[in-house]
Amino acid sequence: MIAIQTINLTKKYKGKIAVNSLNLTIEQGELFAWLGLNGAGKTTTIKMLSCLTKPTNGDAIILGNSIISNPIKVKELINVSPQETAIAPNLTVRENLEFIAGIYGSDKRQSKQKAEDIISSFELSSITEEKAKTLSGGWQRRLSIAMALISEPQILFLDEPTLGLDVVARRELWSVIKRLKNKVTIILTTHYLEEAESLADRISIMAKGELKSIGTPNELISKTNTARFEDAFI
Numbered sequence: 001m002i003a004i005q006t007i008n009l010t011k012k013y014k015g016k017i018a019v020n021s022l023n024l025t026i027e028q029g030e031l032f033a034w035l036g037l038n039g040a041g042k043t044t045t046i047k048m049l050s051c052l053t054k055p056t057n058g059d060a061i062i063l064g065n066s067i068i069s070n071p072i073k074v075k076e077l078i079n080v081s082p083q084e085t086a087i088a089p090n091l092t093v094r095e096n097l098e099f100i101a102g103i104y105g106s107d108k109r110q111s112k113q114k115a116e117d118i119i120s121s122f123e124l125s126s127i128t129e130e131k132a133k134t135l136s137g138g139w140q141r142r143l144s145i146a147m148a149l150i151s152e153p154q155i156l157f158l159d160e161p162t163l164g165l166d167v168v169a170r171r172e173l174w175s176v177i178k179r180l181k182n183k184v185t186i187i188l189t190t191h192y193l194e195e196a197e198s199l200a201d202r203i204s205i206m207a208k209g210e211l212k213s214i215g216t217p218n219e220l221i222s223k224t225n226t227a228r229f230e231d232a233f234i
């Protein structure tokens with residue numbers, strides 16, 4: 001089944017193109033990476049697909065639902081992380097998770113259970129009583145992803161999940177993301193080639209709002225005829 005299909009998806013800000021007539025299909029269960037430098041249009045694409053901003057032209061179909069005509073349904077099917085604003089800095093990790101679970105759970109017992117399940121699957125038990133603001137960047141990202149999964153979305157957007165993290169924290173987060181593979185369709189944006197290569201089933205390379213290339217990591221290497229994907233940005 002197709003998770004996402006974009007049809008001439010376009011965004012202009014004051015007449016200036018941010019995303020130009022994007023056409024692509026992402027299958028359910030895929031881990032799909034958008035690779036691109038600053039200003040390539042990755043975040044704008046995610047914002048359109050998650051109904052945070054309206055396209056100027058075109059449409060996208062998310063599991064059979066148009067982002068234009070059925071944004072409410074689309075919002076039920078997706079979630080976006082990291083969303084730093086979603087973490088309450090003065091609440092503990094457990095309180096943050098229980099708060100989100102309370103929004104989606106039907107009663108207190110169920111939401112506590114949901115938070116417990118996530119604490120165990122995300123290996124958060126050593127930090128449950130820590131205030132979120134005291135956590136390292138890597139743990140905050142892990143908590144953010146855990147919170148995004150409480151609503152059991154069909155599609156998870158990870159917008160630059162490891163930006164600013166050191167190498168060790170980045171690799172730890174990669175293993176968290178790898179464990180989610182095949183459980184949920186994941187679309188991630190990144191500046192890092194090795195992140196896309198290590199995690200993604202397919203990679204799309206964006207530059208200046210255009211899709212420059214798309215394929216498996218191996219296909220892209222042979223297509224660009226060089227091991228340097230960065231060359232395809234130019």
Ligand code: ATP
Nearest residue numbers: 013017018019036037038039040041042043044045
């Ligand atoms: P980054 O990796 O830096 O987040 P990106 O690939 O996500 O970059 P976007 O943030 O989608 O790129 O930006 C694409 C283009 O649209 C850029 O030229 C940017 O300046 C412009 N843009 C993005 N948001 C707005 C906005 N709210 N108003 C005006 N222009 C915007």
